[in-house]
Amino acid sequence: MESVFEVIAEPNRRAILSLLVSAQQSVGEIERQLRMPQPTVSKHLRVLRDAGFVESTVDAQRRLYRLKPEPLQEIDAWLAPFRRFWAPHLDALERHLDQMEEPTPEKGRAGSRK
């Protein structure tokens, strides 16, 4: 698993992370809430832990998993440069002008929309 983006590409893993927002959970609790086989849950948790999305606590035979936010912050940080496109702390017009600008001067007449 190369990057945090690949980790959250898997829908079941995203579901697990969402579950853990409210509170820490044991493997069995996750298993029941998401209706998935236990080995599947364990394997996804393994991936999530290796990538730093979760950490676990031992409670007798159970393992309690909880969220670790750092990798998610990384994704949040990657999104930052794109936010100007929907959160105009700069002016919307300026943005539009950027699009119409170098380094791609259109040759002859203006290009028609696809």
Added chain:
Amino acid sequence: MESVFEVIAEPNRRAILSLLVSAQQSVGEIERQLRMPQPTVSKHLRVLRDAGFVESTVDAQRRLYRLKPEPLQEIDAWLAPFRRFWAPHLDALERHLDQMEEPTPEKGRAGSRK
């Protein structure tokens, strides 16, 4: 390609998106800046377009690609519930208490760290 998350799981596609933040680009410009073969660029652009991340304009033989922010907003929205873990608009202590709470009462003594 099932979801927007799978689309951005691919590093080259993320690179393309990042390139398009500053301005629209032709396939050839992307190709040169990212040093990847033209068919690879075209194929990734196809995926990005099908998923709504970009749109294209025809300019003679060239196609100018530009960002469309909607799918990225979707990712941003998915992140929202997790932000409380690093952007405490609620109290940090409250969050910590949530973790220690139901629906997972620990049995006997406290669990030791992983």
Added chain:
DNA sequence: TCCGTATATACCTGTCAAGGAATATAAACA
């Protein structure tokens, strides 16, 4: 000590996506 519960791991298999090479399409230009 034996058993049941909870979780992790190993192995196998099918699927799918990414890259490479070749080719198709389309427009500009001589």
Added chain:
DNA sequence: TGTTTATATTCCTTGACAGGTATATACGGA
């Protein structure tokens, strides 16, 4: 019209990953 430039598409191969099944490990309790 033939050629060059720009981009898209097709075909093929390969590797990675997810799921299923079976099994291993570890702990608590009778």
